[in-house]
Amino acid sequence: MSFESEIKRRRTFAIISHPDAGKTTLTEKLLLFGGAIHVAGAVKSNKIKKTATSDWMEIEKQRGISVATSVMGFEYRDYKINILDTPGHQDFAEDTYRTLTAVDSVIIVVDVAKGVEAQTRKLMNVCRMRNTPVIIFVNKLDREGRDSFDLLDELEAELGIQVCPLSWPISMGASFKGVYNIYEQNLHLYTPNKQAISEAISFSDINNPELENHIGEMNAIKLREDLEIVNGVYPEFDSEKYLAGELAPVFYGSALNNFGVKELLDCFVEVAPSPLPVQAIEREISPYEDAFTGFIFKIHANMDPNHRSCIAFVKICSGKFERNVNYKHVRHGKMMRFSSPTAFMAQKKETVDEAYAGDIVGLPDTGTFKIGDTLTSGEQLHFKGLPSFSPEMFKYIENADPMKTKQLEKGIAQLMDEGVAQLFINQYNNRKIIGTVGQLQFEVIQYRLLHEYGAQCRWESVSLFKACWIESDDEAELENFKKRKAQYMAIDKEGRDVFLADSSYVLQMAQNDFKNIRFHFTSEF
Structure with missing residues (x-):
């Protein structure tokens, strides 16, 4: 595969939300679809022995919250996907803000019952500052929640972004029947199953009387009325507006029950941006440049408690990173080479020989790196915008x-x-x-x-x-x-x-x- 097409197939994104909206559960189901894991774990771990893949630290398993950003990469269709699952809790917002500097797009998870919450608002402000493309996933439709139109109004008002529903729920809570996928014009009927995937029924003509057989007469009438309003009120999906951070596609589902996640992922890989140019203090860097550049956006101690090792996470901004090749550590002004760079599946890691713009690579750190450090093929560059806070x-x-x-x-x-x-x-x-x-x-x-x-x-x-x-x-x-x-x-x-x-x-x-x-x-x- 050519250098350019390798970069074009990369999708690097973060999943963000207020605590408990279902962020880590959604990550887990995306990994399941990518074949990266075979059994999805649970975040709330008191009775369930298999915990979420991205919550691997002992304290995360006990509390059922994420306290550090996890990095996970997997292949799906012909795409290489890098997910960063971030902490939702505001006490760890610093980690999340820094992570947002290393991604090209974002999925925001919203709880259908609670709507937009404080932390979601703050994180959206960070996305807006950087014009990061955003997709919204409305989660927990298997529970009673807010009316869909009210929720869309709230998303527009609170997040300050135009929305465009690409799927539509058929009822919710106990009477939840499924979603109609506007983007692909098919119907997904809801069967609660935490491991399996529901099949789609093609429905290009919503007025087809067959619809009543699947979801009942009342639901069919309401769905047709709702879709008419959606078509009249909300703009059609416009890829350019989405990539400019002005329009947010909205999907509905239940991550816990594996529902609506595949539609989200299928649409995401098609519309989400491949690696974008990154602004350094000196100049803008295109991902398609031959020379390697990257910056450290996160350092994690003790990923393997047996070895007391620190790992520095590098976001590759341009070119191709290769194992055992000399690269310049700009702050120290010296050349370094790395014999065991790693790619991640949360805590599990494997040595990589090469990685491309958009990928996240872990480098063993013995105190050499600080957050914000730059690595290049030799050029003197400094990346900006990695915030460090004043404590409270x-x-x-x-x-x-x-x-x-x-x-x-x-x-x-x-x-x-x-x-x-x-x-x-x-x-x-x-x-x-x-x-x-x-x-x-x-x-x-x-x-x-x-x-x-x-x-x-x-x-x-x-x-x-x-x-x-x-x-x-x-x-x-x-x-x-x-x-x-x-x-x-x-x-x-x-x-x-x-x-x-x-x-x-x-x-x-x-x-x-x-x-x-x-x-x-x-x-x-």
């Missing part, structure tokens, strides 16, 4: 077992490299402070330190309002500031100065009193 919650981290000091140090260092939280060392008392965007991250850090590194930590509360990175061209004023605010000064893991303000008033006064100091609320400046 802070706690002192203390060693609860002095015999395990080394393990704790290593655990903290590796988990901070993942970007799950930030480490600050207070210059006044030399104590370590962990900053996060949510309470749940503290629990995850404590759990992972204990179960992955054998180190015990305990938390002590500290009352802080905001962490801001400071810099100034006026050395004297900077020194004066650091003396005046000595007990609030810290350094981050890069050794940069950070001011830990304990209230908004203190921060405001500092900004007013020291005009020549720049206060940054993200670590990218």
Whole structure:
């Protein structure tokens, strides 16, 4: 297969939603259709022994939530599909935002009963900033939920995007009969089955009296009326508008019962974009360039707890990545080669000899990489737009077992490299402070330190309002500031100065009193 057609057949996308909308279950069913797994696991794992493929961390299995983005690749028809299943919980939104920089399109999962929720809105804003193409999957139709037209109105109003239904539900809840696939003009009747796939019945003429035999007279009348309204009110599917991020196709189904997922996948591989150009600070990079470029968007410690290994995830932006070939690590300015790059099926990985633009490759990391690092065939490039947050919650981290000091140090260092939280060392008392965007991250850090590194930590509360990175061209004023605010000064893991303000008033006064100091609320400046 030619270099160009290899890239054209790539589809790299993220699945995003509010927690509990069914994101990981949908991922699981997509893998089932791709033949990547043979039995779909469950997210809620209290009674079901097989857990979801993408939720492989021990804490994810216990809680039934995703706490880290999983990367999975499989072949479907003639396409190579890379799915990134992201955490829905807002405490891990940072991981999700970074993941959205590495995908070409997005599937948003919406619960039919709950409609658009807070986290969905936030994630949609990130997609809109980048004009990412979006497909919406309305899930859980086997339960009672909102009227379809009301839900479409809400999607348009809340997500700020025009919608275009490509399938339509026939009733819902206990009387759910199936969906009519507008895109392919066929009928799918609902039979609840968590492993098998329902067959389609071709129906190009919706007025065919045969329809009554399949779904009953009342449902047939309502379906015809609904489809007439849909055709009158909503625009026809326009591929260009979808690719520009202006139009969102909508599909209906029940991921848990394997229903509506195949229609979604079949349409997705046809309409979704192949790898798109990526904007670097220096220039725009086309995926079809011969030279390899890529950036690190995620680092994960302990994918294999037996080896204590870190894996850096690289999104390939252009060209072809090859094993054992020298590539330039731009930040370090040195050439590196990788003897065991890996492709993923969540935690399971296999060594790859080559990968193309659009693919995600894992590189073994011994502390060489940071999130946002660039790898190239030799060109000096820097990719932008990998956000790093200013934490909103802070706690002192203390060693609860002095015999395990080394393990704790290593655990903290590796988990901070993942970007799950930030480490600050207070210059006044030399104590370590962990900053996060949510309470749940503290629990995850404590759990992972204990179960992955054998180190015990305990938390002590500290009352802080905001962490801001400071810099100034006026050395004297900077020194004066650091003396005046000595007990609030810290350094981050890069050794940069950070001011830990304990209230908004203190921060405001500092900004007013020291005009020549720049206060940054993200670590990218």
